Amino acid sequence: MQSMHWIDWCITLLPLVFIMGMAVYSRRYVRGVADYVAAGRVAGRYVIAVGDLESAVGLMSLVGLVEMKYQTGYALDFWGGIGIIFSLVISLTGYCVYRFRETKAMSLGQFLEIRYSRPLRIYAAFLRAIGDTMGNAIGPTVAATFFIYFLGLPHQVILFGITVPTFLILVAIVLTLAMVVIWMGGRIALLITDCIQGLMSYPIFVIITVYVLWNYSLLNEITPVMMDRVEGESFLNPFDIHKLRDFNLFMLGVGLFSRFLNRANWFGNDNSSCGRTPHEQKMAGVLGAWRGGFYWTMSMLLAVFIITIMAHVKYSPQARDIRVELSNKVAEKVIKDDATRSRLMETITALPEQKHVIGVDPPLSNDKDMDTAYLDAARETLGKDGEGNYVYKQFETFYHQMMIAVTMRRLAPIGIMGVFCLLMIMLMISTDDSRIVNCSAGIIQDIVVPLRKKPLTPKEHLFWLRMCALGVAIFFFLFSMFFVQIDYINMFITIMLGIWTGGAGAVMVFGLYSRFGNTAGAFTSLFLGSSISVGGVALQSAWAKHVYPFLDRMGWTGGLDHFLRTITSPFAPYVDWKMDPVKFPINSYEIYFLAMVFSLIGYVAVSLLTYREPYNLDRMLHRGKYSIDGEKKIHSPWTWRSVWGKLVGITPEYSKWDRVIAWSVFGYSFVFQLLIMFIAVLVWNAISPWPRDWWRHFFFFKVMTMGLIVGIVSTVWFMIGGIRDTRRMFKDLAKRVDNPLDDGRVEGHVSLMDKAAIEADDREEDDEK
Numbered sequence: 001m002q003s004m005h006w007i008d009w010c011i012t013l014l015p016l017v018f019i020m021g022m023a024v025y026s027r028r029y030v031r032g033v034a035d036y037v038a039a040g041r042v043a044g045r046y047v048i049a050v051g052d053l054e055s056a057v058g059l060m061s062l063v064g065l066v067e068m069k070y071q072t073g074y075a076l077d078f079w080g081g082i083g084i085i086f087s088l089v090i091s092l093t094g095y096c097v098y099r100f101r102e103t104k105a106m107s108l109g110q111f112l113e114i115r116y117s118r119p120l121r122i123y124a125a126f127l128r129a130i131g132d133t134m135g136n137a138i139g140p141t142v143a144a145t146f147f148i149y150f151l152g153l154p155h156q157v158i159l160f161g162i163t164v165p166t167f168l169i170l171v172a173i174v175l176t177l178a179m180v181v182i183w184m185g186g187r188i189a190l191l192i193t194d195c196i197q198g199l200m201s202y203p204i205f206v207i208i209t210v211y212v213l214w215n216y217s218l219l220n221e222i223t224p225v226m227m228d229r230v231e232g233e234s235f236l237n238p239f240d241i242h243k244l245r246d247f248n249l250f251m252l253g254v255g256l257f258s259r260f261l262n263r264a265n266w267f268g269n270d271n272s273s274c275g276r277t278p279h280e281q282k283m284a285g286v287l288g289a290w291r292g293g294f295y296w297t298m299s300m301l302l303a304v305f306i307i308t309i310m311a312h313v314k315y316s317p318q319a320r321d322i323r324v325e326l327s328n329k330v331a332e333k334v335i336k337d338d339a340t341r342s343r344l345m346e347t348i349t350a351l352p353e354q355k356h357v358i359g360v361d362p363p364l365s366n367d368k369d370m371d372t373a374y375l376d377a378a379r380e381t382l383g384k385d386g387e388g389n390y391v392y393k394q395f396e397t398f399y400h401q402m403m404i405a406v407t408m409r410r411l412a413p414i415g416i417m418g419v420f421c422l423l424m425i426m427l428m429i430s431t432d433d434s435r436i437v438n439c440s441a442g443i444i445q446d447i448v449v450p451l452r453k454k455p456l457t458p459k460e461h462l463f464w465l466r467m468c469a470l471g472v473a474i475f476f477f478l479f480s481m482f483f484v485q486i487d488y489i490n491m492f493i494t495i496m497l498g499i500w501t502g503g504a505g506a507v508m509v510f511g512l513y514s515r516f517g518n519t520a521g522a523f524t525s526l527f528l529g530s531s532i533s534v535g536g537v538a539l540q541s542a543w544a545k546h547v548y549p550f551l552d553r554m555g556w557t558g559g560l561d562h563f564l565r566t567i568t569s570p571f572a573p574y575v576d577w578k579m580d581p582v583k584f585p586i587n588s589y590e591i592y593f594l595a596m597v598f599s600l601i602g603y604v605a606v607s608l609l610t611y612r613e614p615y616n617l618d619r620m621l622h623r624g625k626y627s628i629d630g631e632k633k634i635h636s637p638w639t640w641r642s643v644w645g646k647l648v649g650i651t652p653e654y655s656k657w658d659r660v661i662a663w664s665v666f667g668y669s670f671v672f673q674l675l676i677m678f679i680a681v682l683v684w685n686a687i688s689p690w691p692r693d694w695w696r697h698f699f700f701f702k703v704m705t706m707g708l709i710v711g712i713v714s715t716v717w718f719m720i721g722g723i724r725d726t727r728r729m730f731k732d733l734a735k736r737v738d739n740p741l742d743d744g745r746v747e748g749h750v751s752l753m754d755k756a757a758i759e760a761d762d763r764e765e766d767d768e769k
Helices: 006-029 033-041 045-056 059-072 075-093 097-102 108-115 118-136 138-150 166-215 218-227 249-261 278-291 293-311 313-334 338-350 372-382 386-401 403-411 416-451 458-482 489-513 519-553 557-571 588-609 640-648 656-687 694-738 752-768
Strands: 156-159 162-165
Touching (some): 045 166, 045 694, 059 386, 059 403, 118 138, 118 416, 138 166, 138 313, 138 458, 166 293, 166 458, 293 313, 293 403, 293 694, 313 403, 386 519, 403 416, 489 519, 519 557, 519 588, 656 694
16 A cells, blocks of 8 residues: 655645745735736736646536546547537637627626626526535535545544544635635635646656556557447447436536537636736637647546556556455445445455456446446345435445545555656646635626616725625535535536526627516526526435435335336437436436527517517617717628638737647647547548447547647647746736736726627637738
């Protein structure tokens, strides 16, 4: 059993102290609200791009990704090429974005008040705050649980004679680290620390990738395990995944539908107003295609590394040790009865080493794999009544989620363990502080500011921003105390955010594009979307312990099972509802889809039923006689030369290097990823399906060979650019300390963050025209 060596602790703690020191140091640059909420708009493209990567790919995201890949492998990723086409169409058409700019609304909340009514704005703000906060509250919970398993900490410790859960202590530490960053410098501190952590993370991505490839054979160990799957559950062949249940093609379809419907739901989040100029902000978005190159390669390698360790016969002794420790650790957490827990530990320890010989034994599946014996032992020991099913569901959830923590704890050598621990801490801090800031800023700008009769002074605004951030952190802590997770991480986040996105999409899209939509329809859509999402979460949580036992006692399970199978039979096997005593028949993605569909229907139906007169869209969009800037007629002829420039997004302010960056992104994303690696492969297989072994070489080429090349190039590129932009940012911030700043006063009911973002958008729009 491997534990943290003093070298690992030095690797972890010394950079962490430096990062927190920089957060404290950033306080000297905060001179007003503009600095706290928009970082004074001094960030360059690489600072924004690197910081956005670090704040987007958190500890929770990595654990959730590995949890999902353990069930699906790589094959499902191939169909992500559809998303490239989808994003291209949306970007070229300016869908939602252009019309939102035309409204001149300085925030999403202000748009809702203009288009509908003030009560709807307040109601929507509450739903958005609840959904955003609930969806992000799981972050500290997952982080604290991860470190308990990774560091081998006990679930309880005794402090001053009182037994205290280690979990709550770690959650408090996690939130304290985040609040130090937030309290000291707001968005400036986030930008500085996220960029520093991002620059530190790039070499760590390389180190972990090299470690996996050096110690585990890709062609002789990893890919043979990935190919050893039953028909319909391939880990490599995207045309052989029709039996996948939760993470499948329907999930991808729901994601695309959500991206279309919810395009305008999150305007104003993150670093959207921190750029030094609108062009720098835009170029940061362009660089987004390159910034995560090595992260995705590393995360995929981590996932397939764990799959290989747990399934390959060569590593069966290590896999048994991992499963025994993992099972015992999870049992200590979820089983309260000492006798039951001891009996399960004895049963687990007595299980023989699970060996699977590829080509001799039957291929593995999600229903029967190397973990089945351990999960079956837990199922039998815990019993099959309501309480036993409920505890088993928790056991199964933590068993799969914490596999990455125990595997790295068992197998990572000295140095690698410290590097991995540092990476996970940085990913944790960068996402938790960003989520708290975004949640608190949304509450202030869309709830507190509109409800006040008097505008906030700069001091009041800063005070309420900090107090609200503290309140969100306290809510995260309380949520961690009482929350019991029984779902996949990605699914839980989806359905929680569905409290807002389940119904808001129809409100925003029809608000921008329809004349018949009205306030009654908007209230109906938000109510249906949030109600279905909340109802789905409640049913999932109470299913095993209360709902299913009640239905079984009433003798209704058979009839319901027949009904569920009948209504989903046209969509099988992608949607397959059936009664199960442990798991609610409808998964979170399906609940989310139902929420969006019913809210869409509700919006249209109620709006038409209460329709009186068409809404004046021209007035809202400042068109025709309502134009406040004068009529602008833009003539931009489409030629073979200009069409490619429009496709790439190049505008007159692009320098030669900017054009190189834009064309490189276009070449990699559109030509290589879309045309060659997706459309060409899709057409080829439609005409003549590849042999099974070809997909192994496809995986090796795309993920490993090209992934490594892109990762190395992007790592060197972004580290050089990030260091240069960071130095310039500190110089600009130092100049601002000696010069008087705009006091950042909030005008009317609009926060400065909103105003800065919209002004930047308007300048960018004028520059492009």
